[in-house]
Amino acid sequence: MKNPIQPKIGATFIPVKDVESARDWYCGLLSIEPTEEIVNGHLYVLRLQDGHNLVLDQKIYKKYRKHRAPLFHFNTTDIQESYTYVQDFEADNIGEIEFGEFFTFEDPDGNVLMVCECDNG
Incomplete structure (x- = not known):
């Protein structure tokens, strides 16, 4: 069977406490204008120049992890x-x-x- 998994990373998930403030912080750090909408009330996707995505995810945030x-x-x-x-x-x-x-x-x-x-x- 041919391997269907591509040898590249499409996204990195980052757990955040508040997706809106995290969006603003990361966009500020990288000098990116926030252009995407927050998805399902807990996700924001930062599309980087190299095609990689940073996914800020409020739903997976847990202080102890x-x-x-x-x-x-x-x-x-x-x-x-x-x-x-x-x-x-x-x-x-x-x-x-x-x-x-x-x-x-x-x-x-x-x-x-x-x-x-x-x-x-």
Whole structure:
């Protein structure tokens, strides 16, 4: 049987306490205008430039199930400029730049995110 599963990720789900405020925070962080509607009262899809989707989901949010490892990383071609940008943004628990390549921070719901310097941005 031919494998019907494609070797690519279509979406990453992020549990959020309040989908409207999370939408505004992520759109602000990524300088994206909110263009989509909130779906079924608990989902918001951020369509990224690379075709990947971030799905902010209020229904799956549970305080006791926070991850301590990053859910994913955002690419950058300038780690220092990105670090300064996140410091000036409404982010929590911003770590130091490690190995000159990446740093972590938290969204308002405590989800750990990462920015990593990559050759292809």
